[in-house]
Amino acid sequence: MKTLNYRVILLAFALIFGIVFSIPSLTQSEQGKKIILGLDLQGGLHMLLGIKSEVAIDSKIKSMGATVKYIFDDEEIIFDDLRINDDQTITFELLDTDDVLKVKALLTKEIEGTTFSEKGLKFVVAMTEEEKIRTEKNAIAQAVDTIRNRLNEFGLAEPTVAKQGEDKILVEVPGIKTQEDKERLKKLIERAAHLQLMAVDEDRIARVATMSDAEAKSFGNVILADVNTPEKYLLRAIPVLDGSMLTDAKVGFDEQNQPLINFTLNGQGAKIFGDFTGKYVGKRMAVVLDNKVYSAPVINERIGGGRVQISGRFEFSEAQDLAIALRSGALLAPVVIESERFIGPSLGADSIQASSLALLLGFILVVIFMVLYYGFAGVIANVALIGNLFLILAIMSLAGATLTLPGMAGIVLTVGMAVDANVIINERIRELLHQGKSIAKSIEDGYNNAFTAIFDANVTTLIAAIVLVVYGTGAIKGFAITMGIGIVASMLTAIVGTHGLFQWLLPKMDKKKLNFWFGIKTEGAK
Amino acid sequence: MEIFKYKKPLSLMEKSKRFGIFSIVLLLLSLGLILTKGFNLGVDFAGGTLIQVKYEGAAPIQKVREAISVDKTYEGASVTRFGGDDEIVIKTKTSSQVLGEDVGKKMNSLLKNTGTFEVRRVDMIGAKVGSELREKGLMAMLLAIIGILMYVSFRFEWRFAIASVLALVHDVTIAMGMIVLFSVEVNLDILAALLTILGYSLNDTIIVFDRIREGIRTIKDPDLGKIIDESVTRTLSRTTLTSLTTFFVVLTLFVFGGEIIHGFAFTLLVGVVVGTYSSIFVASPVLMWLGFSVSDYRLKEAEKLKRQKEKDKMRAQYENGTL
Numbered sequence: 001m002k003t004l005n006y007r008v009i010l011l012a013f014a015l016i017f018g019i020v021f022s023i024p025s026l027t028q029s030e031q032g033k034k035i036i037l038g039l040d041l042q043g044g045l046h047m048l049l050g051i052k053s054e055v056a057i058d059s060k061i062k063s064m065g066a067t068v069k070y071i072f073d074d075e076e077i078i079f080d081d082l083r084i085n086d087d088q089t090i091t092f093e094l095l096d097t098d099d100v101l102k103v104k105a106l107l108t109k110e111i112e113g114t115t116f117s118e119k120g121l122k123f124v125v126a127m128t129e130e131e132k133i134r135t136e137k138n139a140i141a142q143a144v145d146t147i148r149n150r151l152n153e154f155g156l157a158e159p160t161v162a163k164q165g166e167d168k169i170l171v172e173v174p175g176i177k178t179q180e181d182k183e184r185l186k187k188l189i190e191r192a193a194h195l196q197l198m199a200v201d202e203d204r205i206a207r208v209a210t211m212s213d214a215e216a217k218s219f220g221n222v223i224l225a226d227v228n229t230p231e232k233y234l235l236r237a238i239p240v241l242d243g244s245m246l247t248d249a250k251v252g253f254d255e256q257n258q259p260l261i262n263f264t265l266n267g268q269g270a271k272i273f274g275d276f277t278g279k280y281v282g283k284r285m286a287v288v289l290d291n292k293v294y295s296a297p298v299i300n301e302r303i304g305g306g307r308v309q310i311s312g313r314f315e316f317s318e319a320q321d322l323a324i325a326l327r328s329g330a331l332l333a334p335v336v337i338e339s340e341r342f343i344g345p346s347l348g349a350d351s352i353q354a355s356s357l358a359l360l361l362g363f364i365l366v367v368i369f370m371v372l373y374y375g376f377a378g379v380i381a382n383v384a385l386i387g388n389l390f391l392i393l394a395i396m397s398l399a400g401a402t403l404t405l406p407g408m409a410g411i412v413l414t415v416g417m418a419v420d421a422n423v424i425i426n427e428r429i430r431e432l433l434h435q436g437k438s439i440a441k442s443i444e445d446g447y448n449n450a451f452t453a454i455f456d457a458n459v460t461t462l463i464a465a466i467v468l469v470v471y472g473t474g475a476i477k478g479f480a481i482t483m484g485i486g487i488v489a490s491m492l493t494a495i496v497g498t499h500g501l502f503q504w505l506l507p508k509m510d511k512k513k514l515n516f517w518f519g520i521k522t523e524g525a526k
Numbered sequence: 527m528e529i530f531k532y533k534k535p536l537s538l539m540e541k542s543k544r545f546g547i548f549s550i551v552l553l554l555l556s557l558g559l560i561l562t563k564g565f566n567l568g569v570d571f572a573g574g575t576l577i578q579v580k581y582e583g584a585a586p587i588q589k590v591r592e593a594i595s596v597d598k599t600y601e602g603a604s605v606t607r608f609g610g611d612d613e614i615v616i617k618t619k620t621s622s623q624v625l626g627e628d629v630g631k632k633m634n635s636l637l638k639n640t641g642t643f644e645v646r647r648v649d650m651i652g653a654k655v656g657s658e659l660r661e662k663g664l665m666a667m668l669l670a671i672i673g674i675l676m677y678v679s680f681r682f683e684w685r686f687a688i689a690s691v692l693a694l695v696h697d698v699t700i701a702m703g704m705i706v707l708f709s710v711e712v713n714l715d716i717l718a719a720l721l722t723i724l725g726y727s728l729n730d731t732i733i734v735f736d737r738i739r740e741g742i743r744t745i746k747d748p749d750l751g752k753i754i755d756e757s758v759t760r761t762l763s764r765t766t767l768t769s770l771t772t773f774f775v776v777l778t779l780f781v782f783g784g785e786i787i788h789g790f791a792f793t794l795l796v797g798v799v800v801g802t803y804s805s806i807f808v809a810s811p812v813l814m815w816l817g818f819s820v821s822d823y824r825l826k827e828a829e830k831l832k833r834q835k836e837k838d839k840m841r842a843q844y845e846n847g848t849l
Binding site for chain 2: 048050165179182183186337338339340341342343344346347350351354355357358361362365366369370372373374405406409412413415416417419420423424427430431434449452453454456457458459460461463464465466467468471472476479480483519520521
């Protein structure tokens with residue numbers, strides 16, 4: 001038999017590969033690909049956000065209503081009583097029967113995603129179900145992008161923002177150390193950042209204290225409160241312009257060195273703003289953010305250039321976060337935190353320590369047991385086991401996989417199960433040796449006999465692991481990933497690798513020293 | 527070293543009825559516990575809020591209880607020690623998302639007069655998320671079982687598949703019974719542990735079945751009971767040794783792995799013991815009770831072989847140009 005065979009070479013490669021690529025993770029060096037520690041090990045904030053998609057649908061309906069008005073004005077169609085109803089429909093009434101056909105054609109052509117019904121001159125326009133679903137999906141996608149932008153601008157290391165399932169957003173931010181950082185971050189994420197510039201209804205504002213919301217609505221107005229004081233404002237419901245026309249937002253300071261936010265409008269926004277301020281001299285305009293009035297200065301003269309300020313007695317950090325939120329845009333629909341997990345850094349460190357200790361102890365126990373029980377065959381199995389551990393680390397490092405606490409448990413468990421293959425093989429070899437077969441024959445037949453059992457057992461466990469990776473979330477996924485990698489790696493190290501080592505060492509094996517090599521005393525031929 | 531030296535097959539199948547009754551009793555007890563006492567669902571599945579606080583020095587539990595009772599949202603909250611003396615866990619059924627307030631912040635202000643402390647962990651799970659996780663977990667388990675059934679049917683025979691799945695349902699149910707008995711809090715990690723038991727129990731069963739499959743081919747006696755006895759005895763050393771190594775490893779996790787991993791390790795400990803028992807005493811008898819016939823199986827295998835041979839022959843003839 002050849003002394004060096006392809007199996008040993010393969011094992012050697014696997015060992016070198018495993019050691020080389022797990023070094024960056026083990027030494028925590030700057031270079032090279034590393035295993036990412038899960039939030040439970042390094043500390044951080046994990047959140048699952050839901051989204052109020054009905055708000056997105058509402059605003060979509062509103063903009064459809066605006067489009068209807070715009071088109072009809074453009075086409076000189078006379079209409080009345082255009083309103084947006086609570087059941088998410090738009091209704092209006094035409095005044096001229098000759099317009100009915102034209103309106104039907106316009107609605108079909110110009111406004112996508114709607115169906116309409118008419119009764120004489122009365123029209124009801126509703127969104128189609130598909131359009132609603134599309135709007136919801138769009139709101140989620142937009143929220144994911146917006147939140148990601150905000151976190152990136154905040155300057156945090158490797159935040160994860162991803163859609164999860166149909167209607168959830170997963171946000172993971174590692175390295176949050178203090179309570180203050182956490183709160184600040186949550187505010188930044190939750191903030192709708194919906195900026196509006198609205199005209200104050202100077203004619204009726206004197207009565208605001210006694211006016212009900214319904215009454216305000218009947219005048220086409222809305223009542224909003226000041227952000228810092230209980231003062232109320234009566235504002236025109238249709239804003240002059242909103243945050244979508246904003247190009248930049250920066251933190252600046254006023255004469256008293258108070259932080260404020262300067263923002264710049266795009267060309268169209270600047271024109272609208274200029275026209276409006278020109279027309280409204282002497283009256284007040286409110287800067288409204290997330291339905292709170294931040295300031296309502298009197299317009300002294302026409303303001304060109306599209307530069308506007310928000311002042312609101314900000315803390316510096318608050319102003320900074322607000323500028324970030326404004327720059328990265330408003331959320332189409334508000335988000336709600338449905339679940340939150342926060343792990344402090346010290347707890348993560350404790351977990352690493354405890355599970356590493358368990359891993360080390362378990363590993364030592366198994367290694368000692370194998371040598372005691374199987375003699376040199378146990379040493380061979382241990383080489384494979386060490387190779388297996390390094391391979392798991394290397395593959396996880398290269399794939400940039402995340403190691404979680406259950407993942408650590410998965411590795412510990414793999415240590416227990418990876419030796420199983422070698423236990424099966426060694427038992428088979430012993431059986432054949434007891435029957436008086438030669439060492440070479442016993443090894444070859446032992447591997448052949450053991451193979452189907454190990455293979456079938458591993459495949460079934462792998463099936464379970466794959467289902468867990470696909471269906472599991474967070475902790476379970478981490479556990480299944482390490483277990484799956486462990487199983488595949490053990491096929492290479494524990495079956496192929498140890499076989500090679502046996503073949504390589506075969507010429508040195510002596511039938512008189514079966515106790516040393518295989519840990520058994522046999523009477524030779526039985 | 528050698529502990530299990532094969533001398534002659536144990537007569538296990540003769541006693542299989544006794545093990546069967548033992549298993550059924552255990553199963554019924556477990557089911558009874560699950561149905562009457564029920565799972566102690568943690569925040570992951572039930573929804574709610576969990577706050578882990580570590581004090582410098584011993585945690586003043588009574589003071590903490592008084593301090594948080596001031597706040598209405600923490601009415602009925604439980605305060606318990608967690609691991610060592612200095613750490614506590616506060617749990618409520620409400621998830622504070624309703625309040626829209628940061629839990630950590632609230633705790634910092636509520637507990638400010640109870641000593642020097644650090645909020646180390648906050649888990650706040652909305653009820654909706656909890657039930658979604660529960661559904662997903664059950665789904666994962668079901669899918670895994672179906673996948674395994676299909677694979678084992680393909681590699682062995684359908685009766686093997688049913689027997690292995692019954693054995694694993696047996697193991698998982700008893701493990702669940704123990705979880706209920708010891709009031710282990712069921713969170714995602716326990717689900718992971720149960721799924722591991724599923725994989726582990728199967729691993730064990732498959733290895734015994736593989737030996738039975740081999741025995742059917744090599745042992746002349748067509749009596750399934752004898753074949754099973756022989757095969758189980760032959761794999762006994764492997765089954766026990768692997769179980770022992772795994773048991774020790776899980777035991778180190780249980781003892782040294784820290785409080786967070788305690789429930790997980792406990793579930794696995796139970797699983798390893800039950801899994802080993804079932805692969806020896808449950809899976810194989812079920813195979814027998816399902817009416818598996820050795821001679822039929824041999825006939826089928828022989829036919830398969832014959833067909834394969836004919837195919838090969840045809841192909842050879844075709845390649846030689848004689849067909």
